[in-house]
Amino acid sequence: MLHALNVxxxxxxxxxxxxxxxxxxxxVVGNQNTRVVVxxxxxxxxxxxxxxxxxxxxxxxxxxxxxxxRKIELAILNSLKKPSEVEDxxxxxxxxxxxxxxxxxxxxxxxxxxxxxxxxERMSSLLVAAIIREHGEExxxxxxxxxxxxxDRFSEATxxxxxxxxxxxxxxxxxxxxxxxxxxxxxGSDVQGRTTTLGRGGSDFTAALLAExxxxxxxxxxxxxxxxxxxxxxxxxxxxxxPELSFEEAAEMATFGAKVLHPATMEPALRQxxxxxxxxxxxxxxxxxxxxxxxxxxxxxRAVTRRKDQVLVTIKTPKMMYAQGFLExxxxxxxxxxxxxxxxxxxxIAVSFTLDNPPNSMSEKMNKETLLELSExxxxxxxxxxxxxxxxGNNMHSAAGVSSRIFAAVADFNLRMICFGANVxxxxxxxxxxxxxxxxxxxxASLFE
Ligand code: ADP
Ligand code: ASP
Ligand code: MG
Numbered sequence: 308m309l310h311a312l313n314v315x316x317x318x319x320x321x322x323x324x325x326x327x328x329x330x331x332x333x334x335v336v337g338n339q340n341t342r343v344v345v346x347x348x349x350x351x352x353x354x355x356x357x358x359x360x361x362x363x364x365x366x367x368x369x370x371x372x373x374x375x376x377r378k379i380e381l382a383i384l385n386s387l388k389k390p391s392e393v394e395d396x397x398x399x400x401x402x403x404x405x406x407x408x409x410x411x412x413x414x415x416x417x418x419x420x421x422x423x424x425x426x427x428e429r430m431s432s433l434l435v436a437a438i439i440r441e442h443g444e445e446x447x448x449x450x451x452x453x454x455x456x457x458x459d460r461f462s463e464a465t466x467x468x469x470x471x472x473x474x475x476x477x478x479x480x481x482x483x484x485x486x487x488x489x490x491x492x493x494x495g496s497d498v499q500g501r502t503t504t505l506g507r508g509g510s511d512f513t514a515a516l517l518a519e520x521x522x523x524x525x526x527x528x529x530x531x532x533x534x535x536x537x538x539x540x541x542x543x544x545x546x547x548x549x550p551e552l553s554f555e556e557a558a559e560m561a562t563f564g565a566k567v568l569h570p571a572t573m574e575p576a577l578r579q580x581x582x583x584x585x586x587x588x589x590x591x592x593x594x595x596x597x598x599x600x601x602x603x604x605x606x607x608x609r610a611v612t613r614r615k616d617q618v619l620v621t622i623k624t625p626k627m628m629y630a631q632g633f634l635e636x637x638x639x640x641x642x643x644x645x646x647x648x649x650x651x652x653x654x655x656i657a658v659s660f661t662l663d664n665p666p667n668s669m670s671e672k673m674n675k676e677t678l679l680e681l682s683e684x685x686x687x688x689x690x691x692x693x694x695x696x697x698x699x700g701n702n703m704h705s706a707a708g709v710s711s712r713i714f715a716a717v718a719d720f721n722l723r724m725i726c727f728g729a730n731v732x733x734x735x736x737x738x739x740x741x742x743x744x745x746x747x748x749x750x751x752a753s754l755f756e
Contacts, residue, residue: 309483312523313340316492316514319350320531321588322431323379325386328438330588334529335487336442342483343521344446345492345514346435348427349379353493353507356427359408360420361667369408376427377401383434393437400430417461421494422502424462425452428491428510436489445486454479454520455495455513457503460645463669464495464503466516468575475520483521490517507665511569515583519575526581528568529588534596535560535567537755538611542747545756548595549610553602556609556699557583559732562649563697564614573598605701607709608754613747616666617693618674619723619737621659624685634658636684644677646670650695650726650735659724661695661737693723694743697735698750704728716753720746 315338317331335341348356355376359369384390384397407413407423432448439446454474457464482488492510495503505512511528518526532540534548535557552560558573567585576583576598586595622637637658641648651660662677663670681687703709710727713734724737738746 309342311340311525312342312483312518312521313338313525313527314343314345314514314518314521314523315341315527315529316345316510317347317435317588318510318528318530319347319353321529322346322348322435323350325383325438327588328383328435330591331435331529332439332442334588334591335439336444340525341527342487343479343517343523344435344439344487344489345451345510345517346428346431346489347492347510349383349431352376352379352427352430353424356404356424357667360413360423363414366409373401373405373408376404380430380434387434387437388441389437393433396433397430400426400433418459418501421461421464421504424504425491425494425502428493432489432491436487439487439489446489447482447486449479449482449488449490451490451492451513451517452494452496452500452502455516457495457497457505459497459499459501459503460669461503463506464497466495466505466512468516468519471516472520475517479517480521505571506569507668508566508569511572515572515575515581518581519579522579523581525584526576527584527586528572529586529591530567531587531589532567532585533587533590533593534585535565535598536610538747538751539565539613542613542744543751545751547755550594550596551602551604552596552598552609553605553701554598554600555732556602556701557598559697559699559730560610560612563695563699563733563735564612565610607703607706608698608700608713610699611747611750611754612697612699613743614663614695614697615740615743616664617661617695617737618664619659619661619690619693620678620681621657621688621690622681622685623657623688633685637681640677640680640684644673644680646673646677650724650737652724652726661693661724664691690723692740693737694740695735695737696743696746696750697733698754699733702731703734704731710734712753713750716750717746720749 404426436446436448456470492513536546540546561568583598727734
């Protein structure tokens, strides 16, 4: 049975309420290879928890947010056929949540914030396991923190692949023979046993990591769209679902903003050649996208993505013309703060690059420290309110006419920066955030419609 093991992950909207979870349970019991189920927090819960963790709220405001969370969880609990089986556990998780939410050091301690953020996934895994049991299958709720070892970079922890592999074989694999294991996405624990999280949207990454650790053949990402599209279907209704994608294309799309997959999801899949499926838990009959190593077609244009919340940093020093090693010092500072620079252009006296800067993120905090340190060695200019729009494809720099068609499509827009050539899979533009919807639509119309 386990030779074709499948790991199925269900996102926030898929586990938003009893009815939605029921659809997930049908998908799980309908495939006997699915022995591991990874779940997100119910839709909206993590946003409520982030609000509690990052805002100084009055006691009444805290009560209000907790009430909203309680309502969502209790609505699911009260729809269960046998709520009494799990209600004590759910109530104790809600109590634990309240303790963190009211902790006086919460707003200053990253470890407490992650402990609080983990509560959404911990509650939904309990409820999802109960609903799968209603479909007549044995299902247990497994605490992923026993196997998902990470470093202690709270809010954006890095998984320790080797240890996760060993612990999963020891502690998780034996369970699969007895029952369907329902576990939490997004969360992990450091070597001291403190709860960590993998960054927003991290449940996809968890599913791929567990698939790798358990030697799974496939990993399904069940969400609210019927696959990966040519662009975010929320930007244009002309977006089309893609039947097939390569690991490289999917990784590029995820890195450059296709929120349907967490950016790191493809790493384990690529390492172990695990086929990844993306589909809708509401409409599983509509099929979805298969992400595989070798695709039948590798078209020059595959998709258009958009990544929000970018800052554009330009550093300048008149000395750059003469001083060797300046760039080395700059990148030493960037690397020290663990930031990754995706888009970069240089001239003789200046370097411009983009940094991800989502509000309330670890990156935002690190960016501030990095820029402060850079300003000690050079002139630093920071421009905000940019998005990056990317065309993802194949062999883009070698095929004739590929880039000129893209440039023609965006001829009417102000392009603050262009990056092309370093990677055969992408051509990116930095544009004003107010233009990015239109830039995506123009590119999509020209390349796909
Ligand atoms: P989940 O909660 O299931 O993880 P997400 O909201 O994280 O779901 O991801 C699904 C959403 O990703 C879709 O509703 C869609 O708006 C967005 N998205 C962005 N780019 C794409 C794309 N290229 N294809 C499909 N969905 C996309
Ligand atoms: N619940 C987490 C979030 O909202 C993780 C996830 O959904 O993947 O970011
Ligand atoms: Mg997601």
